[in-house]
Every structure is written in structure tokens, then in C-alpha cells.
Amino acid sequence: MSNPYAVVAITKHGVEMARDLGERFQGTDIFYMSKFARGDEDSLGIRLFDGSVKLILPDLFQRYNGIILVISLGAVVRMIAPLLIDKKTDPAVLVIDDRGEHVISVLSGHLGGANELTRQVAAVLEARPVITTASDVQGTIPVDLFGRELGWTVDSFDKATPVSAAVVNEEPVAIIQETGERNWWKYDKPLPAHIRVYPDPVSALLEPFNAALVISDRLLNDEDQEKLLANGVLYRPKSLVLGIGCNRGTGLEELEAGVLDTLQELRLSVKSVRNVATIDLKKDEEGLLALCSKYNWELVTYTPEQLNTVQLPNPSDTVFKYTGAYGVCEPAALLSAGAEDWLLEKKKIGNLTLSVARVAFPQLSVEESTHA
Template sequence: MKLACFSFTEKGYKIGEAISKLSNENNYEIHHYPSSKIPEGVNNLLKRIWSEYEGFIFISAVGIAVRMINPFIKHKTIDPAVIVIDDLGKYSISLLSGHLGGANEIAQWIGEKLGAMPIITTASDNRGIDSIDMFAKRNNYFIENMNSTTKLTSMMVNGKKIGLYTEDGEIIKYDNLVLVQSLENVNLNIDGLIIVSSKLNISAIEVPYIVLRPKNINIGIGCRKGIEANMIINAIKSALNEIEISLESIKAIGTVEVKKDEAGIIEAAKYFNCSLKIFTIDEIKNIENNFAQSQFVKNTIGVYSVAEPSAYLLGGKLIKHKSIYNGITIAVSRSIHN
């Protein structure tokens, strides 16, 4: 994580130097910018590097930091972490993006290193419960309706009864939690609902709810040589739409080693921001008898099937057997939590 540190006084400079020497600890890369050594001025430098850093540390009064960052603040999902340390090194304050940006964690870490008191004002942390955005971040869930996080987290802060339906098995840290086994006819006496699911078209829920998309969907692909990326991308979209599965839940794409250099498959993995796993002929041969077989595929590449074995080897249970879209074979599996 790349952090920029600004200091404004002689004492602040010493603290900034001490912090910069912690670079490479805890995966932090820290650059110190003393205000006296910035010819263009802090405001101009901040404007230039705002998008380059994931976090900013101000060794200053809180008011100075607030005025300087104000022009650049956009939304909690993209704002960097901002931490303020007084120039006596007494307090380490999480000012902005405490959860998703990681400011709470950084403030606590710096506090431990400097012997300063971490100041964390987010209500959920102070009550020892998970905020929904941190729960999502920790488990790599995509938050589908981000605007609902504040409302649901507020309910948790106020001790309301919250339901949790999950395909993933991870449980949010909250005492007044009710596990929901099905989204059909949710009739429990709950005030809100957290849904961790790859399913689209969730039936009407009468209480406030939020949808978190787990990365649990695997795509097996077989295709003819030289197929274009847009055709593969559209084939995957069609396959998942048919079974009402969110694209945000794609975890991995898999295929056979003969196809490892197919530009279309490689670009599709980049498009969906997922991993690409290449299986050997032997790996597929070991399980190919469990799936539908094609003599043409066998004669062409040496195995009877690619899409279904690849989806299976990526983990989980097949939820869509092979379907063909303009010469592209797609199969889908869902990972099962332990």
C-alpha cells in the first residue's frame, strides 16, 4: 500500500522521517514530503499525486488536513485512507475511509509504532462489530447496492435484529444475528437482511437489505482456435444470464493447456478481472469419463471434453453443463464453502 506523508513543523518533520523509515513494514511503501521541501507547495503536489497514492498521512492539525483534502474527496468506495497525527505524536487519527480505504488499520499500526493513541470514531469498530463494508472487503465480496451499507450498519450499531443468508459460509461478527436458510418467503422477525449470493433476480424482500456478491463462480471454456475475445465474453455473459448468476461472482476461468495461448480466453479473464487456470491433458483425462464426450474434440486435442472438466477442476459443483455459443463451449460450477 503506497502512502504519502506530509509534515509542516520541525517536530512533525522528525515524526515524518520516523514513519518513512517504517516503509516496507506491513506491506506499506511510505514517502515523506516535508512542506518546506516542496517548491510547488503542498496543495499543488497533493493535487498532482492524489490518484497515485492509496493513503495520506498528515502530521498536522485535523483542520489543516480537512481543508487540504476537501477538493479531492469523491466517494467512500474510491477515496484513499487519510490519517492525521499531531506533531507531538500523541494521537493517530483515522480521518477518512476508515473501512474500505484502510485508515482505521493504518492509524492503529502507526499508533503502535509511535506510541501514539489511535483514534477510531467509526461506530461499528467502537462496538466491536463488523461493518458491512469491512466484512465485504475481508471476504472479497462485491457490494452491489453500496448505498444500503450505511443503513444496515446503522441498524447493527443500534442493536437491531439482522438476518444473514449466505452461500459462502462466512459469518459477520454481530451478536443479534439470525441465519436465514432460504430467500423464499423470508418471514423471520428481522429488521434487515444481508444477502451473500451470486443469484440474480432476488425475490422481493420486505425489509432493508444489501446484496454482497461472493467470488464463487467458475467458468470452463473450450473453443476453436483464434476465437475473438468479445465472442468469449458474450458467451460467458449469455451462459450466466441463462442461469441468473451475477457476473460479479466470477472467480476463475479454466481451460486445457492446448488453449493456454488463446488471446481471446486471456482477454476474457482480464475483462472479468478473474484468474485463469490452465489444466494439463492428463488432469482432464483423469476425470473426463464423468462428463459428456465428443470424439471430434478427442481427435482434435486429445481429450473428449474441455469445458465441463475445467469447470469441475476449478472447484465446486456444476450448475450449468456445457452449452455451445457460436463455437464456444461454456460450463459453470459454483465453489462450495468448507
């Protein structure tokens, strides 16, 4: 797949639109029927096909993130029905009418990105975007996309459908936010009255609610899981920084075991780790690079001078002798997280030392974040 999107046309006017999109909308591969060939298709990278478009759709479903069809909606529904597997994996599907007046989000509006793609394509064509998902129409929280642009991940998706129904049907919904970015409300209007925000489960459980959105880096205990996730979705913000120091040549297996065991002891989720922080002497440490690569974590490094700006309760002359810094994992974690204290100051595990800090997010209210 050379591009993320495929544009498919089967009529004369559709071909004009497809070629136009190919020029003006980045990331598109163009497909249309051979009978409309103009002779320049090879030079433009346009793919020609014969017979029914239905024959090429299975391949397009496998190869592209989004499929834009200049074909009638009814025909598209019939053709794609046998190809559908799961909304978490199906590509975005859009339909454009033959006059280019409407761009319709058909499939995978949220998780597949069809709604946003519809808006983008409609803007290029100066057409009307047609989006029918309730949360978009009502201007409320899309449960399956909540926090995605902030880097949050969903840790429990089983109840996404009933929780979404509670949100759009204006049932009492509790948002329990223990950490993470506060600027998740994207509309220039107040949060709907049926959605209440709480700082912790204790305060949320003082009032009745039908569904919960839980934003936490904690491993929830059994009671919280039972009461909050019976009809709730759990989100993992990128809120933890691992400060790591290690002896030269420490392997991936030892580093990984130390990190995972420590996070388990602290009852923290590895899915909420944002990055690893260390001294710049370790920027080429193979084990650290392999750890960060495996978990898709950024490796942030600091000079000894930067690390020494952090006041440490237990500065080490031995560490200073070898690195020029009075500590590595502890100050690196605080500097990277912008925090004033640690969740774990320092733990020595074999050939590594580990500190954990929680990112200091601005404490905006929902109303303030609307205008942030």
C-alpha cells in the same frame, strides 16, 4: 505516484517523525517545509514545499491512496473539507499529533482503508491508534467492507448507510448467505444476538428484520429485491467457475457474448465469476486471454490426464482424438471449483463449449469460522 502513501509535516518534531516513517513504513513519500531542509532530501526522495500545506493537498488527494498528516486535527479538518467528494473515492486521511502519541483515523476509515492504515502506522510509531467508526469500536460487521478481504464485491450500495445503522444500533439484521466463504466473522466472540444467518430468503422471511445483508451469486428476482433490498446490501462472492473449450482462433467478442448470455439465462451474476478453466492446450489462446484480462479473471489450465480423472456422463471420442481428453469444459469446471456437479454441464455456442460450476466452499458455521 511512486508510493501509495504521503506523509506531510510542518513542524520540527513532525519532520523527525516523517523521516522515521519514510525509513520504517514501506510505501511512503515524505513532504515537509523547505525551512527544515537538511541537504539530503534529493538523495532520499523527500519533497520540499514552501508556503501553506493547504496548497499541496489537492494534488496529494489526487495522487495518493492515503495521506498521513503530522498536523493538528482541527487544522486538517478545515483544510480537507473543500476537497471531499465521496467516501467511495476520497483517500484515507490520518492525523498524528506532534509528539507521536496518537494516530487518528480521520477520513475514509472503511472504504479508503484509513482504519487499517491507522493501526499499521501506530504500530510502527508505538503510538495509540484512535478509530471512532462504530462497527470497529463495537467489534461487529462493517457493512461497507463486508467480505472485501475474501474478494466479495458490493452490487448494491445505496442502502449501505441505513443498513450500517441497523447493525450498530442492534436492530434485527438478517444475513442471507446462499454461497461464498463462511469464515467472514473475524472476532473471537459469538455473532451478536441481533444478527441472524439464514441459508436462503424463504427461511429469512419467516422472521422480521430491519435490514439484510445478502450474499449470493444469483440475479435476484423482483420479489427478493423488493423484500430483501428495500433496506439491504447485496454482496457478490467469487463463487462461479467457467469451464470453457473453444476452437483455435475464437475471438473475444464470441466468447464474451456466449458467457454473458449463458449467465443471464442461468440467472447468475457475472460479478461472481472467480476464474475460467480449460485444457492446457488453450493456455495461449488469444481470445481466452483477452476475456480473462477484460474481466480480471484467472485462467486455470489442466493437462488431459488431469481432465480424464473426472467421470463424465457424456465422454467424447472426438474431443479425445484432438486433445487427449474426453472432455474439456465439463471436467475443467469441476476440477477448478472442487465441485461434484455442474450448474450447467455443457452448452455448445458456436465455436465454444461452456460449463458452469459453483465453488465448493467449506460449510462452516459462524461459530466454527471464528476459530478456523
